[in-house]
Amino acid sequence: MKVLVILGSTQRPGTSTTLAEAFVKGAQEAGHNVTVYDAAKNPITPMHVDANNRAIPGDENTQYYLRLLEETDAVVFATPLYYFGMSAQMKAAVDRFYEDDYGLMGNKYGVLLATAWGDSFRFDNLVGHYHAILHYMKWVDAGYITAQWSDNVDLLKRHDYIEQAYKLGRHLGEPIR
Numbered sequence: 001m002k003v004l005v006i007l008g009s010t011q012r013p014g015t016s017t018t019l020a021e022a023f024v025k026g027a028q029e030a031g032h033n034v035t036v037y038d039a040a041k042n043p044i045t046p047m048h049v050d051a052n053n054r055a056i057p058g059d060e061n062t063q064y065y066l067r068l069l070e071e072t073d074a075v076v077f078a079t080p081l082y083y084f085g086m087s088a089q090m091k092a093a094v095d096r097f098y099e100d101d102y103g104l105m106g107n108k109y110g111v112l113l114a115t116a117w118g119d120s121f122r123f124d125n126l127v128g129h130y131h132a133i134l135h136y137m138k139w140v141d142a143g144y145i146t147a148q149w150s151d152n153v154d155l156l157k158r159h160d161y162i163e164q165a166y167k168l169g170r171h172l173g174e175p176i177r
C-alpha cells in the first residue's frame with residue numbers, strides 16, 4: 001500500500017524522526033511504497049478560510065502534500081509531545097485535511113509515533129486527539145507508540161520503542177494482536 005509519513009519535529013537527530021525512520025524501514029521491507037513529508041523543513045501553510053468557511057489553498061508544498069494525502073492508504077503522524085499535544089507543524093498538517101475532508105474520509109490507516117520527555121500519562125490528551133481524528137476521518141488505527149522518558153535519541157534507545165516502530169511498519173495493515 002501507499003504510506004505517507006509526516007514528520008512534525010525540527011530536531012535532527014530527533015526522537016520522533018528516529019521512530020519514523022524505523023517504521024519506514026519496516027514498511028519498505030514489507031513491500032509498502034513509502035513517502036516521507038517533512039513538515040518541519042517544508043511547513044504546511046496554517047489553515048486559512050474565507051468568510052464562508054471555504055478553504056484558501058496553501059503554498060506549493062502544501063498543495064503537493066494534499067495530493068500525497070489523497071493518494072495514500074496510510075497516514076503516519078510522527079510528532080514530539082508539545083504541551084500535551086502534537087507539534088504546531090503537525091497540527092497545521094492535520095488542519096489541511098479540511099480542504100478535502102470528505103474526499104479523504106474512509107479507506108485509510110492511521111499510525112501515531114510520539115515521543116516525550118516525561119511519563120506515559122502525559123500522552124493521554126494526544127492519544128485521545130489522535131483517536132478522535134481517526135474516528136472523524138473514518139480511518140483505521142494501525143497502532144501507536146508513545147515513547148516516554150525519551151527526551152533525546154540516547155534516552156530513546158534505552159527502551160525498545162525503535163524496535164516497536166520497526167515492527168509496526170513491518171506489520172502495517174495486519175490485524176493488531
Ligand SMILES: Cc1cc2nc3c(=O)[nH]c(=O)nc-3n(C[C@H](O)[C@H](O)[C@H](O)COP(=O)(O)O)c2cc1C
Pocket residue numbers: 009010011013014015016017079080081082083084085115116117118119122150151152
Ligand atoms: C515546545 C516544547 C514543548 C514540550 N512539551 C512537553 C510536554 O508537554 N511533555 C513532555 O513530557 N515533554 C515535552 N517536551 C519535550 C519533548 O516532547 C521531547 O524532547 C521529545 O523527545 C522531542 O521530540 P523530537 O526529538 O522528535 O523533537 C516539549 C519540548 C518542547 C520543545
